Amino acid sequence: MQEDTVDSDADRRSFLTRLSVGLAGLIGAVISLPPIGYVLSPLVRKPPRKWRDVGSLKQFPMGETKLVQFQDASSTAWAGDTAKTGAWLRRTGESEFIAFSVNCRHLGCPVRWIKDAKLFMCPCHGGVYYQDGEVAAGPPPEALARYPVRVVDGNVEIETSPIPLTTNDVA
């Protein structure tokens, strides 16, 4: 009789312990899952790409490389200047252009076009690229990334794109 009471008391305690721990876990999950999903939502919600007008054909002399600026695809109302992206736009033909991302392929710093040397140079770790974007010197593992570019009704348009990431994934 005595034994039974002790046993059932122990059962009751262990059941209540498990119940409370389980319920506390449930509370934890319910209050933390929505915030985690909210914080990670930019990973799933990809903004649609947009074509941005960066100027008329005649602003870009043949063979020259000029800095153009355009708005990102996902500009929030409060982003202001931070929603801008730059690109080095090089005219290679009557209606042919190359739009280089300004991000160095080493660690993403903004490369500068050195007109007289016909080189792109990065201020961070000294990456250098030729005018066609190929690596000329320094640590960058890849050529400068390019944005899609087109000419519509005499205007040059660049398609918004994610920041080019140099990954180690096999393409």
Next chain:
Amino acid sequence: MNAIKSILRWLDDRSGFSDVVLPMLRHVVPDNARWWYVFGSATLCAFMVQVISGIALATTYVPGGEAAYESLLYITNEAPLGNLLRGMHYYGATAMVILAIIHMTQVFLHAAYKYPRELNWMSGVVVLFVVLGMSFTGQLLRWDANGVWSVTVAAEMAGRAPVVGPAIAHAILGGETVGGSTLTRFFAIHVFVLPGLIFAGIGLHLWLVLRHGISEMPNPDQPVEPDTYKEDYESRLEKTGVPFWPIAAWRDTVFSVAVMALIVGCALFFGPPALGTSPDPSDINANPMPDWYFWWYFAILSMLPPELETYVILGLPVVGLIGLIIVPIWSNKGDRSPSKRPWAVGTVVFGFTALVVLTIYGYKKPWSPDFGVEPLPAQLVGSSDPAIVHGAQLVHQKGCMYCHDVDGYGGHRGPELSDIGHRLNRADLIIRINNGGYNMPSFAASLTAAELSDMVAFLQTRTNSSRQVVSDSTGAAAP
């Protein structure tokens, strides 16, 4: 008067101050540490400065897009005491990082992390890494061009991780590019997440100090024996121990006052770090540079062979964290005295030497092109031959001097050219300039034959390294 006394007595009785808190303050500590143990409490004092000045700054700072920069300008230039507060927050952060590292070094040298204080050390290491996280996110909240590019570099580094890299990069940016959602994330991390972790970590750290007592100064004749340590410690403390409050604590308060005076003094005399240009990611004239805490890391990343880079970027923080955490697991008993632990002393000496040397390199950054280099003055060109004079202009104009030092003018990415006329003949120079070489671009496409000829003519006159009058190793073109 009696009424006040009885209210205080009531508060004391109901809150348990005399029963619980006073014994903690008066817990017995070894009497021989004297000034050695002031660094931990001074770190805590610097943290207080951060909390208080941070809250004040957060009442004005706007963590969003363009407005952040405008609000920083307002805090710095217009708000009463704003400049002082920004300065206190900056130098407080500097003090906190330095003091935490000194504190850790002292604990390491005295092997205070050994039994039973292993978890004190581990919790301290975690807090140190969170503090470094605060430094990085805090640098970003100074949302100027440097801030924008620091986020970009962080995202690019994270993007190197296998498989999940791009996802982490986009989670850092709050999207696929820097934009309106980027800064707000770092604000939340800097103001809520990391401070919460620091409060929790310091709470645990202090609780453990009370639980295991403050360690004595190391004695070469008293190695730590886990079986008998606690008994021996208690019995020694009974004979020679003193109450922490106020016998030992006064040194902590005096030193903390000195630290605080230094923080406020620096804020008053040097002011906060200058704001850069506005946070416009399309402004390519930015010259991104981390705050000084990370110059050593910046230097490592710049000098590594590219094929090792990914492993170091991703591995060094992890290896550093794990390596420090396992110190007390590695060795939790035996000698504490530095005189019997030459490897520990060697580790500290090597570590600090490496840190200082790398930090200096990170500041000088000889691997970066010197975009601001000025043309060579006529007396250094030293010739009136039009070809040579033109060649000297070309060496500047075509960007050679961004990377090459010529008689004290120019960058240090490539070899110095002050005596290149001795090292290469005309034919070699032409081949090298046309074809490029290791880490040097080919200039064949950007030079005409006449330009190349003039440039080579000029370079052949560079035959005397002693002509170097200005040898500014930062590469800045000091006249």
